[in-house]
Amino acid sequence: MLDLKEKTKQYSTRLGDDSLILGHRISEWTSNGPFLEEDIALGNVALDYIGRARMFYTYAADLAGNGKTEDDLAYLRSEREFQNYLINELPRGDFAFTMVRQLFVDVFFSYYLKALTNSNDTELAAIATKSLKETRYHLRRSRDWTLRLGLGTDESKARMTKALAEIWGYVHELFEPDELELELIACGIAVDTREIKDNWFADIGAILSEADLAIPDAEWAVRGGRKGYHTEHLSMLLSVMQSVHRAHPGANW
Amino acid sequence: MSLENLELFEVFVRSSRGLDHKHVGSLHAEDAEHALDYARDCYTRRSEGISIWVVKSADICSSQEDDAPEFFDPSDDKPYRHATYYPLPKEVGNM
Numbered sequence: 001m002l003d004l005k006e007k008t009k010q011y012s013t014r015l016g017d018d019s020l021i022l023g024h025r026i027s028e029w030t031s032n033g034p035f036l037e038e039d040i041a042l043g044n045v046a047l048d049y050i051g052r053a054r055m056f057y058t059y060a061a062d063l064a065g066n067g068k069t070e071d072d073l074a075y076l077r078s079e080r081e082f083q084n085y086l087i088n089e090l091p092r093g094d095f096a097f098t099m100v101r102q103l104f105v106d107v108f109f110s111y112y113l114k115a116l117t118n119s120n121d122t123e124l125a126a127i128a129t130k131s132l133k134e135t136r137y138h139l140r141r142s143r144d145w146t147l148r149l150g151l152g153t154d155e156s157k158a159r160m161t162k163a164l165a166e167i168w169g170y171v172h173e174l175f176e177p178d179e180l181e182l183e184l185i186a187c188g189i190a191v192d193t194r195e196i197k198d199n200w201f202a203d204i205g206a207i208l209s210e211a212d213l214a215i216p217d218a219e220w221a222v223r224g225g226r227k228g229y230h231t232e233h234l235s236m237l238l239s240v241m242q243s244v245h246r247a248h249p250g251a252n253w
Numbered sequence: 254m255s256l257e258n259l260e261l262f263e264v265f266v267r268s269s270r271g272l273d274h275k276h277v278g279s280l281h282a283e284d285a286e287h288a289l290d291y292a293r294d295c296y297t298r299r300s301e302g303i304s305i306w307v308v309k310s311a312d313i314c315s316s317q318e319d320d321a322p323e324f325f326d327p328s329d330d331k332p333y334r335h336a337t338y339y340p341l342p343k344e345v346g347n348m
Contacts, residue, residue, distance in 0.1 A: 035259065037280050041294040141290060148283065 004187065008121060009063035010083075011184055013073060014226065015124075016056030017084035020074055021234070022105065023049030024241050028092050041141065045102075048134040055127045075245035079228075079235045086225040087170040089234040096149055096159035100167055102142035107203050108174055109135045111196040120188035143207055150211025157213070164208075165216045172221040175200070181226075261310040262288040264295075266302035274306050285309070 027046035033039025057070035087105065092098050113135055116128035149156040175197040177185060184190035208215055224230065245251075259281040265274035277296050282288035288307040297305065316324055332338045 035281060037282065037291040037295055041291060044294050044298065137293075144287070144290070148287075 004189075005063055007180055007184055008124075008189060009060045010180060011190055012056045012060040012063065012124065014083035016053045016060060016070075016073060017082045018088050019049045019056060020053035021082065021084045021237065022088040023047070023053060024237060025088065025090075025092050026098070026102075029098065034095055042098075045138055045141070048131075048138070052127070052131050052134070055130070059123050059127070071245065075242045079230055079238055081228060082230065082234060082238070083226050083228055084234075085170075085174055086222055086231055087167065087174070089225075089231060089237060090167070090170065091233055093163065093166075094159055096156065097163040097166065099142055099145045099149065100160060100163040102138065103146050103207065104167065104171055104204065106135060106139035106142045107200055107207075108196070110139050111199055112191050112193065115191040115196065119190070124189065146207055146213070147211045150208070150213040160211070160213055164213060165218060168216040168218045169220040169222050171200075173223040173225060176223065178226045259283055260288075262292075262307045263310050263313060264288075264292040265306040265308070266292070266296055267304040268301060269303050274304065277301075279310060282307075 023046050026042055026049065029042040030039065030046070033042055053074065054070055057073045060073060061069050087101060090097075090101065110132070113128040113132040117125050117132065119125045119128070146160070149160045151157075175193045177190070177193055181190045181193075185192045205215055222231075260283070261279055262282055262285070263279050264277050266277045267274045280288060280291050280295055282291050285307055289305060292305045292307055296302070328334065
């Protein structure tokens with residue numbers, strides 16, 4: 001039986017995993033954006049997520065109290081040790097794919113972080129308060145792009161429709177807390193995503209409908225991120241992201 | 254997306270201490286709302302501002318270099334338009 005501190009450490013680590021992996025994926029747009037202004041805007045969002053990962057990891061490292069740091073958590077763990085939701089590790093795809101994922105994640109975080117601000121764990125609540133403002137801006141962007149692309153050209157609409165179909169099966173695990181989260185929900189520390197689900201579906205339905213896009217009727221669902229079971233994409237992401245740190249352990253800037 | 258679908262906007266930012274908006278640069282965007290978001294991302298990343306204006310570059314009517322002789326030279330020989338041209342009577346003292 002793990003004590004509460006250990007469980008909170010694991011919870012903060014997986015929240016860090018979500019932010020780091022998504023932040024890295026968005027950062028892959030740097031110098032590849034559709035035009036300069038959007039390139040910079042995406043870079044800002046990536047940095048928001050990586051900064052958020054640092055806060056969650058630093059807190060997890062403090063709780064561990066074994067001398068390990070945020071860098072150990074980010075750069076020296078293997079694929080099976082990461083517990084991010086799978087939606088965050090999917091390759092960036094085209095711009096429509098990236099924006100659909102952002103829309104899904106931004107709506108999710110807008111409710112998740114708001115709930116986390118009420119956590120009994122004051123550190124997690126403080127991180128959530130800081131992050132919520134960023135997420136509100138991210139959502140403004142992803143909602144705006146969803147409307148532009150959905151109501152844009154035949155090409156942009158077709159790409160959005162394809163992206164929606166490809167990502168839809170990855171949203172279900174967002175609303176299925178595992179054992180660790182259920183225990184922390186009972187302690188008033190973790191967010192119960194089952195309570196977010198209806199709001200998420202309602203908001204996404206409304207935005208997609210305004211963008212003249214349909215919610216996919218796909219029945220498939222992929223799960224496993226919180227258990228450390230990942231798509232084949234995560235190991236490649238990690239090998240790139242961790243390569244410098246592993247090649248030069250302990251190097252300082 | 255290519256730039257031909259986008260318009261050019263001029264960006265004006267008011268800093269927290271500034272009283273007026275100052276021109277800081279330009280950017281491409283699809284419309285004004287879009288430009289406002291990009292202005293936030295491109296020009297206020299280091300806490301430079303608390304208020305942003307964006308204006309379509311095409312909507313700005315500007316003086317041309319060719320107009321300079323007619324526009325600006327005539328004021329060069331009219332020093333009486335400057336307050337410093339007028340000597341103050343002693344009785345006024347320091348204004």
